[in-house]
Amino acid sequence: MFRIGPYTIESQTILAPMAGVTDRPFRQLCRQFGAGLVVSEMVTSDTRLWKSRKSTYRLNHQGETEPRSVQIAGGDAAMMADAARMNVERGAQIIDINMGCPAKKVCNKAAGSALLRDEQLVSDILHTVAGAVDVPVTLKFRTGWDLESRNALNIARMAEDAGIAALALHGRTRACGYKGAAEYDTIAAVKQAVSIPVFANGDITSPRKAKAVIEHTDVDAVMIGRGAQGRPWLFREINHYLQTGETLEAPSLDEIKSILLGHHQELQTFYGDYLGVRIARKHVGWYLQDQPEGQTFRKEFNALETAADQVAALERYFETLREDLAA
Numbered sequence: 001m002f003r004i005g006p007y008t009i010e011s012q013t014i015l016a017p018m019a020g021v022t023d024r025p026f027r028q029l030c031r032q033f034g035a036g037l038v039v040s041e042m043v044t045s046d047t048r049l050w051k052s053r054k055s056t057y058r059l060n061h062q063g064e065t066e067p068r069s070v071q072i073a074g075g076d077a078a079m080m081a082d083a084a085r086m087n088v089e090r091g092a093q094i095i096d097i098n099m100g101c102p103a104k105k106v107c108n109k110a111a112g113s114a115l116l117r118d119e120q121l122v123s124d125i126l127h128t129v130a131g132a133v134d135v136p137v138t139l140k141f142r143t144g145w146d147l148e149s150r151n152a153l154n155i156a157r158m159a160e161d162a163g164i165a166a167l168a169l170h171g172r173t174r175a176c177g178y179k180g181a182a183e184y185d186t187i188a189a190v191k192q193a194v195s196i197p198v199f200a201n202g203d204i205t206s207p208r209k210a211k212a213v214i215e216h217t218d219v220d221a222v223m224i225g226r227g228a229q230g231r232p233w234l235f236r237e238i239n240h241y242l243q244t245g246e247t248l249e250a251p252s253l254d255e256i257k258s259i260l261l262g263h264h265q266e267l268q269t270f271y272g273d274y275l276g277v278r279i280a281r282k283h284v285g286w287y288l289q290d291q292p293e294g295q296t297f298r299k300e301f302n303a304l305e306t307a308a309d310q311v312a313a314l315e316r317y318f319e320t321l322r323e324d325l326a327a
Helices: 024-032 053-058 077-089 112-117 119-132 152-162 185-193 207-217 234-244 253-271 273-288 294-301 307-326
Strands: 002-004 007-009 013-015 069-073 094-099 137-142 166-170 198-201 221-224
Touching (some): 013 024, 069 077, 077 119, 094 119, 112 119, 119 137, 119 152, 137 152, 152 166, 152 185, 185 198, 185 207, 198 207, 207 221, 221 234, 253 273, 273 294
Parallel strands (some): 013 221, 069 094, 137 166
Antiparallel strands (some): 002 007
């Protein structure tokens, strides 16, 4: 248990913000499985772009469990502050600043992890955004721009001085992207250096790994990103293991089917028929990537053009799996 401003977070598992993944249906699903906090997809700080279809969906937080955390990205302090204020007006209860995204299209605009090369600009953004809103502001960042310029300790101290309420640190530099293994020594050093909550992010894909990272770093929580894609029940498994030391049984085939079909329905409700069908394709691929014939089925599934056809195909697929298991 830890606090972010006025909010008490009961669980030591947090859903990381992931563009194109952590939309409202997925956030709500992960909350149901025990994520103590979920963070929205990255929203541009250029509010002139908010009328786009993509931003309209990303700014939709109707019916979400509190506290609602919204991540903003940009490289201009005043623009970031305006975006923070406007998100709060739209219902955000925590503002998260992105200084962790390694994507070239983000870094080329001097945003995301590119900001780590300019500590004065980092300081300006942190102070300006934290001073612009009366809700907690958090920061997600990386250990540095590259292995020769890891400055996470400096950034962390700067953030605490600016009034940032919590830190989420990914154990890689921007140059690493998602290659190689995440390292946690820097995260441990940051946790020692500040008094605000710190979350460890990077390669946390199992209950045992989560516990090992918490013990190594003494962080307040682990932040799960890619490990939750197609496995929203990972939060339940990690929470159970942290509380009891016991490993939960993997979800049954029937439960996976129920979760997947429920998620599919929420995507159709949220996005409508056209987009819902297309966005469902990647999620179904993640759910079934480790299942028998999952890759073959995915190719067939991705050619389907209606939600009804997708549901029928999933029903047939799971029925075949059940028959094979019974044989």
